[in-house]
Amino acid sequence: MSHSETIETTPIYGIMAEFTNPYDLVTAAEKAKAAGYYRMDAYSPYPIEDLEEPLDLHDNRISLFVLLAGICGATFGFGFLSWVNTVSYPLNIAGRPLISAPMFIPITFECTILAAGLTSAIGMLLLNGLPMPYHPVFNVPRFARASQDGFFLCIESVDPKFDRRETALFLESLGAEEVSEVAN
Amino acid sequence: MIADNPYTLSPAAVNDLRKHQSTALIVGIVGMLAMVVGFFLTEHGQFMRSYLVGFMFWTGTAMGCLALMMIQYMSGGAWGMMIRRSLEAGSRTIPLMMLLVIPILAGVTVLYPWAFPGADHLKAVHDKRLYLNVPFFVARAILFFGVWCLLMFLLNRWSLEQDRTGDINLARKLEKLSGPGIVIYAFTMTFAVTDWVMSLDPTWFSTVYGLLLCVGQCLSALATIVAVLILMADKPPLAGLITKRHLHDLGKLMLALTMLWAYLSFSQLILIWSGNLPEEISYYINRLNGGWEWVGGILLAFHFGFPFLLLLSQALKKNPKTLRIIACYIIVIRIVDVFWLVEPNFNKAHFQLHWLDLAAPIGIGGLWFSYFFYQLRQRPILPVNAPDLEKALNHGRHH
Amino acid sequence: MHDQPRYKPLGETGFFADKRQSRPLIPGTVARGDLREATEFYTGKNTTGSAAEGTDDLDxxxxxxxxxxxxxxxERFDVFCSPCHGRLGNGLGMxxxxxxxxxxxxxxxxxRTARPGHFYDVITNGYGAMYNYSAQVSPRDRWAIVSYIRALQYSQNVNKTNLTPEQLAKLPVPGARPVPGEESIPDLPIAPPSPDQMNLPEGAPLPPGAPPTPMSPSILNPPPAAKAGEAKQ
Amino acid sequence: MPQIFSFSSNSYTRVGIIVGLITLVGVGGLLFQLGADSSYATNEGVARVQPVQFSHSHHVSSMGVDCRYCHTSVENSDFANIPPTKTCMNCHSQIWTGSPELELVRASYRTDSSIPWVRVHDLPDFVYFNHSIHVKKGVGCETCHGRVDQMPLVYQKGSLEMRWCLDCHRNPQKYVRPHSEVLTMGYKYPPNQEEVGLQLIKEYKIQRLETCNTCHR
Amino acid sequence: MAIPLQPIELPDEVPVGPIIGPEENLTTVTDKLAGIVLRRKTGYGWLMGFGLAFCGTMMLLMAMTYLFLKGTGIWGINMPVAWGFAIVNFVWWIGIGHAGTLISAILLLLNQSWRNAINRYAEAMTLFAVACAGLFPIMHMGRAWLAYWLLPYPNTMQLWPQFRSPLDWDVFAVSTYATISLVFWYVGLIPDAASLRDQAEHRWQQVVYGIMALGWRGSARHWQRYEKASLLLAGLATPLVLSVHTVVSFDFAVAIIPGWHTTIFPPYFVAGAVYSGFAMVLTLMIPVRKFYHLESLVTMRHINNMAKVMLTTGLIVGYGYMMEAFFSWYSTNTYEGFMYWNRMTGPYAPYFWCLIFCNIITPQFLWIKRVRTNLIILWIVSIIVNIGMWLERFVIVITSLHRDFLPSSWGMYYPTAWDWAIYIGTLGLFMTLIYLFMRAIPMITIHELRVLVPGGVRSPQPVQPQPVKNI
Structure with missing residues (x-):
């Protein structure tokens, strides 16, 4: 417990609990959900699939974006090549038709992959709100372990059920190794 | 066979298989009768061509089973464990196909232009007489089937023995044979399809042809096996053992083979089309003119595009019903592909679908399925003593 | 790529003393089809010997x-001769x-009485202060210019009695109708009549001194050179 | 762990990314403009200093000398030649004989050495260009070279970029003239040039030559 | 990836070993790999290796400078062999560049967890190999400063690149491949950069890795999207890898030169690329594993599996040779027949037989498990395969060109010192980049390795990060 009386009045980002292993984290998240919290996030050094349920991780938008980008890339690729070869710069190559579909496939394919690939990476970053060098959770001194071997659960102050004292006690009751307030 | 083997087919499942077996047998016999009628009613060349379509497709399916079986021994993976026994049953139909090759060998001089009387005046035929002559052709066919039967025999025997003894060395032996076995399969099948299909146009050649047909065979086999597996999936002992993850993996493999087939087909098309050399381009001129271009278009759209899109969806792959429909669909379109490989060599002027082209694949297919179902119920559906079985069954159970 | 190490017309080189990439022809070089066997055509001189008349110019x-x-x-006259000789041949060029x-x-x-060969010779070899124009004007064009000089001479020396009343009526009044594009030439006394004013049949050989029609597209495509045999007629 | 970055770094990052992207596109466009379209790259409109300050404006406009008086081979050769010194001397042996500006010309004639004229229109060596066919097909001198009759010192009027060539090769009807007007300076195209052009294309059998080997042979 | 709720089941082949040593846990994995970057002092071994490689880079730069001054005439290329070392080396490097993305992508799709220990390294290798490969076509163009003309952009020539030419497909394929590989690699790097940031001891390290990490904080929401994006990238990269060498094979096969124009080229080139790529990974990985004491992370199982992949792809390549040989006879085409006969008996026959020895005969030893698990022999085999794959490209390019259709156009190809300088120089550049990479970035993807840690927990007692010993 590291929260002190002096900072009690300033608004905080949330309250964070550290766990030593992934199983405790998953259990804690499940219990927090059962207790009615929903504005919370877990932090771990590697992805944990079992957090999907308690944290409601069901964001599939990125697949949709990638699909759309792929379709756009393919359409653009084939359309561009057709336009170039018929309108902008028609050239007779060995008597073959101007729209030589087989010869357009490689570039169309590459355009598709390029558009979809860049979208999946950039889309992931954008949806995650990255780059974001500053974030309140970094204010927790122990949080450096989150990228190494620590497992954290943070209940955010925007949660309607959030109460500074209650929530902290609740997290402690889940067997957290350390519970700390996250300054804003 | 061990009586208390938990994976022995339940009586209900065996019953089902029996029923399917007799249905298939009836279809097969009707088809065969139709073919006999066709033999007397139509020109012999047409009969032989239609027969070749049926023979090539079902031989390919049987051989695809053998190849997939060896691949799964090499690569491991849960998907392989689930279908290993079905693949074994599929491979055990090779002797049946060995019987069915006899009409081809008997009809060489009717079917293959290089064997026509007076074909020697063609320079291409003359120059490759060393290879394309009837005795050598027959000898090769016998050799190929001999090698395949040997592979099939050993793999099946050791697998059964493993059920009985659980000897870990058998797993090693199976793996050790599978490696060279795949190499042998690739080489022999390349020459086999060169003999049986490519030499229908003795002037034409393509180096990727063997690989392309091998991939097609694996796809036919996988589609057949997946369809049959799902047929049995709701009865013990498979019910409850097959997870969505297994189906997903099989669907992914089907997708991969579909894409590989498209990739190789496209490679062959673009290279021959861009090279535009007279001895090569004739192949596509025959197949992209006079109505055949529609068959080509159908293959592009429905052998690649449509199944590709369907198999992209995770939901469709994980659902047994939809996956079975897709598998059956792939079997049909595979037959169209074989038809497209064989027939345009002869009906050069315009597209033509003879009723024998339908009767032959159905007739031979009936016989093949009947024999396949018979073989399938001979053994437990899962290899009980295979080292990775436990892991394979647990595949996808953490969800 | 942009500037390849090769010799181009009028290019410069350090290799030859005169710094020219174009090399002079070796004396005696004859281009294919350019043997110049038709001496009269190429020199304007009579080879059969009529020197008795005091001149060997071709007549x-x-x-x-x-x-x-x-x-x-x-056309060629206007390009090469008119700057000095004037458009009318009166010697009052710009x-x-x-x-x-x-x-x-x-x-x-x-x-007026000089033989055609004389004009040809002047163009080819120069005369007095005039430099030769052999480099600029091809032999065939030289003969064409000579024929036009004849036409010019004729146009400035027509006996009015030889004209029909219609032609007389069509004769332009001096200064009333300047030739298009030549407004700046102030000393134009009279415009040459056009061939259709002379009632000539189409394609027929013109009498010496017949004036030309305005420039027409076919000018740029001169007929092939006459054979030596025809030239004698 | 203490925060490594300050609270404001988030805003800096976002602004930085957006500004960076805009700059990248902007700098790219600017470089393209400067690198490819400027007269620095094309020499368009840059008058060249010649060893002898020959004025086309004087000789053509004031003297009325025909283009072909000097550029004799333009009609029947790929190369519209620079005249030999002798052509200058046709007149300048008589007039301006003492002019110091012309000393180089006279010296050249005396010593049979070339005047090192500076080339103004220099196509790359991988481009084949033929003057005679253009003249024969009704392309005016002015179309490519501009109002030479108004240039005291000749400069390059067009960019001589490939798109400049293609503009006409693709749409000859925009530029083609009757044969009689090829040498005309200040030619006024008729209002219905599109129609006239198409008619001339038919009459002169002009092809829209756009294949690579038309010029790159 | 699920939490490994129970220890990963050891595979049947116990002697070969597990994916990751049983003594490792979350803390040690992170410390070990981050420590190599953050705390390890630059050793003499590294400095010497880097110095040597850097000399090679300098040689490359000098040779390239001279090339740009004088033009490609300094090379041995001429008619009829107009494609010499530049194309041979281009294809060779591109081929080597195939292993990385293949390992990352296909094995990720197939859930093959053994990829985790080697994918970062292999991907970095991909990037550097593609960088080396990309240099060659640009140099071969002669006017390298106009290389941007290859890109389709509205230009003053008002024309477009010839989109129906495989050489232009190359531009698209290679640049797409480089871009997507870089993106894939960087995306994989983000969580590891965060680890480095959080372990860093110096302010500048914190800032540098902090910027690289983009503020990654390991949020479960982020991980979920991250996993999805990685899977999607892998799904896209897999066909991309195949397409790149397919397009490279089109460079040859779309032409009608005997020995180039054959339909097996696409799959056979792809297999060859993977073959040489895995050989290069092994060539580099075996010593690195030893010097950096990564035996418990890059286990014998990895090595064994890579050897198996090499064997498989080597067999496909062998199949390709056989098909070419058989169909050159079966085609009854005079030129095809002569081409193969000339390969086997012509002036370049020694190269051909060398290639057969390196590519077909040597890898057959990989059938034997003892060879696959003997590091020294395996290392030698992988080097031989690298040489063999270079020879393969040499034979394809040179022998097909040096005998033109007309005997009057026959010739020979002799590489010059500049050819060699540039080729060896790219090896130097490649190694320079590899050395820098090993110092700056964790060689092994830490966050993926964590998934494999038995139990997925930290050390029972806090481990004090120890400075890693110098070599």
Missing amino acids: YFPIAITKEVIERGH IVQRGMKQPPSYHTDRL
Whole structure:
């Protein structure tokens, strides 16, 4: 417990609990959900699939974006090549038709992959709100372990059920190794 | 066979298989009768061509089973464990196909232009007489089937023995044979399809042809096996053992083979089309003119595009019903592909679908399925003593 | 790529003393089809010996004179001769007005009676202050220019009685109708009549001195050179 | 762990990314403009200093000398030649004989050495260009070279970029003239040039030559 | 990836070993790999290796400078062999560049967890190999400063690149491949950069890795999207890898030169590329594993599996040779027949037989498990395969060109010192980049390795990060 009386009045980002292993984290998240919290996030050094349920991780938008980008890339690729070869710069190559579909496939394919690939990476970053060098959770001194071997659960102050004292006690009751307030 | 083997087919499942077996047998016999009628009613060349379509497709399916079986021994993976026994049953139909090759060998001089009387005046035929002559052709066919039967025999025997003894060395032996076995399969099948299909146009050649047909065979086999597996999936002992993850993996493999087939087909098309050399381009001129271009278009759209899109969806792959429909669909379109490989060599002027082209694949297919179902119920559906079985069954159970 | 190490017309090189990439022809070089066997055509001199008359200038045209030839001559004359000789051949060209020594007018008896070969010789070899134009004007064009000079001489020396009343009526009044594009030339006394004013049949050889029609597209495509045999007629 | 980055770094990052992207596109466009379209790259409109300050404006406009008086081979050769010194001397042996500006010309004639004229229109060596066919097909001198009759010192009027060539090769009807007007300076195209052009294309059998080997042979 | 709720089941082949040593846990994995970057002092071994490689880079730069001054005439290329070392080396490097993305992508799709220990390294290798490969076509163009003309952009020539030419497909394929590989690699790097940031001891390290990490904080929401994006990238990269060498094979096969124009080229080139790529990974990985004491992370199982992949792809390549040989006879085409006969008996026959020895005969030893698990022999085999794959490209390019259709156009190809300088120089550049990479970035993807840690927990007692010993 590291929260002190002096900072009690300033608004905080949330309250964070550290766990030593992934199983405790998953259990804690499940219990927090059962207790009615929903504005919370877990932090771990590697992805944990079992957090999907308690944290409601069901964001599939990125697949949709990638699909759309792929379709756009393919359409653009084939359309561009057709336009170039018929309108902008028609050239007779060995008597073959101007729209030589087989010869357009490689570039169309590459355009598709390029558009979809860049979208999946950039889309992931954008949806995650990255780059974001500053974030309140970094204010927790122990949080450096989150990228190494620590497992954290943070209940955010925007949660309607959030109460500074209650929530902290609740997290402690889940067997957290350390519970700390996250300054804003 | 061990009586208390938990994976022995339940009586209900065996019953089902029996029923399917007799249905298939009836279809097969009707088809065969139709073919006999066709033999007397139509020109012999047409009969032989239609027969070749049926023979090539079902031989390919049987051989695809053998190849997939060896691949799964090499690569491991849960998907392989689930279908290993079905693949074994599929491979055990090779002797049946060995019987069915006899009409081809008997009809060489009717079917293959290089064997026509007076074909020697063609320079291409003359120059490759060393290879394309009837005795050598027959000898090769016998050799190929001999090698395949040997592979099939050993793999099946050791697998059964493993059920009985659980000897870990058998797993090693199976793996050790599978490696060279795949190499042998690739080489022999390349020459086999060169003999049986490519030499229908003795002037034409393509180096990727063997690989392309091998991939097609694996796809036919996988589609057949997946369809049959799902047929049995709701009865013990498979019910409850097959997870969505297994189906997903099989669907992914089907997708991969579909894409590989498209990739190789496209490679062959673009290279021959861009090279535009007279001895090569004739192949596509025959197949992209006079109505055949529609068959080509159908293959592009429905052998690649449509199944590709369907198999992209995770939901469709994980659902047994939809996956079975897709598998059956792939079997049909595979037959169209074989038809497209064989027939345009002869009906050069315009597209033509003879009723024998339908009767032959159905007739031979009936016989093949009947024999396949018979073989399938001979053994437990899962290899009980295979080292990775436990892991394979647990595949996808953490969800 | 942009500038390849190769020799181009008028290019410079350090290799030869004269720094020119274009090399002079080796003496005696004959281009294919350019043996110049038809001496009369190429020199304008008589080879059969009529020196008794005091001159060996050719007294006939070694090519067939057609309307096209005269038109060609007109054009070439305007390009190469008119700066000094003036458009009318009166020796009052623009350069003369700027200080060049005035050349003689064509409309003198000496030049009216001069043989065609004389004009050809002057173009080929120069005369007095005039440099030769052999580099600029091809032999065939030289003959065409000579034919046009003849036409010019004729146009400035027509006996009015030879004209029909219609033609007389069509004769332009001096200064009333300047030739298009030549407004700046102030000393134009009279415009040459056009061939259709002379009632000539289409394609027929013109009498010496027939004036040309305005420039027509075919001028740029001169007919093939006349054979040596025809030239003698 | 203490925060490594300050609270404001988030805003800096976002602004930085957006500004960076805009700059990248902007700098790219600017470089393209400067690198490819400027007269620095094309020499368009840059008058060249010649060893002898020959004025086309004087000789053509004031003297009325025909283009072909000097550029004799333009009609029947790929190369519209620079005249030999002798052509200058046709007149200048008589007039301006003492002019110091012309000393180089006279010296050249005396010593049979070339005047090192500076080339103004220099196509790359991988481009084949033929003057005679253009003249024969009704392309005016002015179309490519501009109002030479108004240039005291000749400069390059067009960019001579490939798109400049293609503009006409693709749409000859925009530029083609009757044969009689090829040498005309200040030619006024008729209002219905599109129609006239198409008619001339038919009459002169002009092809829209756009294949690579038309010029790159 | 699920939490490994029970220890990963050891595979049947116990002697070969597990994916990751049983003594490792979350803390040690992170410390070990981050420590190599953050705390390890630059050793003499590294400095010497880097110095040597850097000399090679300098040689490359000098040779390239001279090339740009004088033009490609300094090379041995001429008619009829107009494609010499530049194309041979281009294809060779591109081929080597195939292993990385293949390992990352296909094995990720197939859930093959053994990829985790080697994918970062292999991907870095991909990037550097593609960088080396990309240099060659640009140099071969002669006017390298106009290389941007290859890109389709509205230009003053008002024309477009010839989109129906495989050489232009190359531009698209290679640049797409480089871009997507870089993106894939960087995306994989983000969580590891965060680890480095959080372990860093110096302010500048914190800032540098902090910027690289983009503020990654390991949020479960982020991980979920991250996993999805990685899977999608892998799904896209897999066909991309195949397409790149397919397009490279089109460079040859679309032409009608005997020995180039054959339909097996696409799959056979792809297999060859993977073959040489895995050989290069092994060539580099075996010593690195030893010097950096990564035996418990890059286990014998990895090595064994890579050897198996090499064997498989080597067999496909062998199949390709056989098909070419058989169909050159079966085609009854005079030129095809002569081409193969000339390969086997012509002036370049020694190269051909060398290639057969390196590519077909040597890898057959990989059937034997003892060879696959003997590091020294395996290392030698992988080097031989690298040489063999270079020879393969040499034979394809040179022998097909040096005998033109007309005997009057026959010739020979002799590489010059500049050819060699540039080729060896790219090896130097490649190694320079590899050395820098090993110092700056964790060689092994830490966050993926964590998934494999038995139990997925930290050390029972806090481990004090120890400075890693110098070599």
